[in-house]
Amino acid sequence: MSKIVEVVRGTDELGQMEEFTWDLFPTVDPRKTTHLTTNGLPNVGTRIFPGMIIVGKIGKTRAYDASRQPTALEIQGLPFDELRSRYGIMWKDSSLYADSRTTGIVKEAYLEDEGMNQRAVVVLDDSAG
Amino acid sequence: MAEKRCQDPFPASPTKGPDTFSPDTFSSPWERSTGGLTKEEAAALAKKEGFGFEIGRVSRFENARDAVVIAKSNLKDGLVNRMELAEEMQHGFDRATYEASRATRRGLSNEEFHTELFERILARHKEGGYQFLTPEDIKAFQDAIKELRGR
Numbered sequence: 001m002s003k004i005v006e007v008v009r010g011t012d013e014l015g016q017m018e019e020f021t022w023d024l025f026p027t028v029d030p031r032k033t034t035h036l037t038t039n040g041l042p043n044v045g046t047r048i049f050p051g052m053i054i055v056g057k058i059g060k061t062r063a064y065d066a067s068r069q070p071t072a073l074e075i076q077g078l079p080f081d082e083l084r085s086r087y088g089i090m091w092k093d094s095s096l097y098a099d100s101r102t103t104g105i106v107k108e109a110y111l112e113d114e115g116m117n118q119r120a121v122v123v124l125d126d127s128a129g
Numbered sequence: 130m131a132e133k134r135c136q137d138p139f140p141a142s143p144t145k146g147p148d149t150f151s152p153d154t155f156s157s158p159w160e161r162s163t164g165g166l167t168k169e170e171a172a173a174l175a176k177k178e179g180f181g182f183e184i185g186r187v188s189r190f191e192n193a194r195d196a197v198v199i200a201k202s203n204l205k206d207g208l209v210n211r212m213e214l215a216e217e218m219q220h221g222f223d224r225a226t227y228e229a230s231r232a233t234r235r236g237l238s239n240e241e242f243h244t245e246l247f248e249r250i251l252a253r254h255k256e257g258g259y260q261f262l263t264p265e266d267i268k269a270f271q272d273a274i275k276e277l278r279g280r
Contacts, residue, residue, distance in 0.1 A: 023185030023198065030193035038184050058186070071239040075189045076220050077229030 001127050003104060005054055007096045007120040012059025018094055020111065020120055024058050026070065026083040027093040040095070041109035041120060048098045048106060048124060055096045055120045064090040096120075157203070158212040161269035165208030166261065171199070174214065174261055180221050188213060190220035197221060212266050215259050219250050244277045 009018050022036035033056055035046045040056030048054055070078075070087050078086075096102075104126035112119045166174070172182035181196030188200040197217040199209050223229065223246070232242045247270045253259055254267065262270075 019186070021186055022183070023187065025185070025187045025189075030191055034193055070187075072189070072216075072220075073229060073232060073237070073239045073242040075187065076223075077233040077242075 001125075002107060003102065003124045003126060005096065005102055005122045005124060007055045007057065007122075008114065009057065009118050009120075010059070010094065012092065012094075013062045014060045014064060016060060017117075018057050018059035020055065020057055020118065022056050024053075024056055024091075024093050024095065026080070026087045027058065027091045028053070028056075028095070029080055037109075039111055039120075041111070042106045042122060044106050044109060046106045048103050050098050050100050050103060052098045053095045054098050054102060054122055057094045057096070057120075059092050059094055061090055061092050158210045158216075158269075159205050161273065162210060162212045162263075162266045164263070165205060165210050166214065168204075168207070168209060170261075171197075171209040171214050175218060178218060178221070180218065188217055190217050190224070192224065195221075211262055212269060215250050215262055215266070216246065218259075219246055219253070222253070223249070240277045240280050244274055247274050247277075 007020075009020060012018050020040035022033045022038060022040055024030075024033055033053060035042050036053060036056045037043060042048065042054060068087075068090075070083060074083060074086075102124065104124035106122060107125045108121070108123040110121055112121055168182070168184065175182040175197045179195075180190075181194050183191070183194060183196045183198045184201050184204070185191070185198040186200055186202075187198065188203055189198050190196070191198045197214065199213060199217065203210065203213060220229070228246070228249075229242070232245070237245070250259060251267065251270055251274075254262055
């Protein structure tokens with residue numbers, strides 16, 4: 001049986017559009033997003049378990065400060081947890097995470113235009129158990 | 130003593146529009162090196178060195194993906210800057226010797242870190258690497274090193 005999961009891109013705390021992306025730096029450990037594509041969609045064939053990200057999405061918070069971004073030395077040299085604790089407050093992870101009802105193997109994943117906005121659609125096959 | 134705020138020679142994030150960084154940085158590799166590579170060309174060059182290639186939000190070498198990541202906002206007309214590609218690839222090569230962690234432990238500033246990073250890029254180029262860099266790019270790296278040393 002197939003299940004369809006949909007996520008609409010919203011606005012962040014600054015009123016700007018959120019972004020569909022795999023790159024949730026520095027809020028989510030990049031090891032948890034390796035199954036996501038550039039557009040934040042899961043690769044076809046991925047088995048989604050509870051707790052995994054189904055669609056990656058991120059936006060800025062009110063704490064965002066363009067003049068206070070991590071340097072390349074920090075990005076390359078600091079452990080991820082340290083980067084998150086220093087800079088994570090500027091970003092909000094608004095990804096869709098799987099629960100026990102939204103598991104299965106990804107059959108299809110695509111973005112649909114919805115007027116000026118976008119919607120992520122993921123089709124999951126849970127017949128494999 | 131007041132903490133010295135280090136400026137990133139090539140900021141990892143957007144350099145134009147509302148996310149503009151301090152004007153006293155180099156602000157963008159595009160100001161130093163014109164022209165660029167298509168994403169496909171950049172991906173092929175990264176692959177040749179055993180790395181993946183991704184477009185993301187923040188330019189870096191991402192260990193989790195074993196990939197060079199170029200920020201979408203750093204593309205110009207869809208092209209990848211050659212100097213930025215070389216810089217992120219060098220971060221990938223530098224994992225073997227833990228250069229960034231060592232630089233942090235040595236107390237290097239971001240400028241000092243980049244001076245050494247650019248020197249490693251030039252050294253690798255001299256040994257036959259980074260053949261996609263043009264004479265203009267090489268000169269830009271040399272000029273950047275001089276400027277960083279002068280700061």
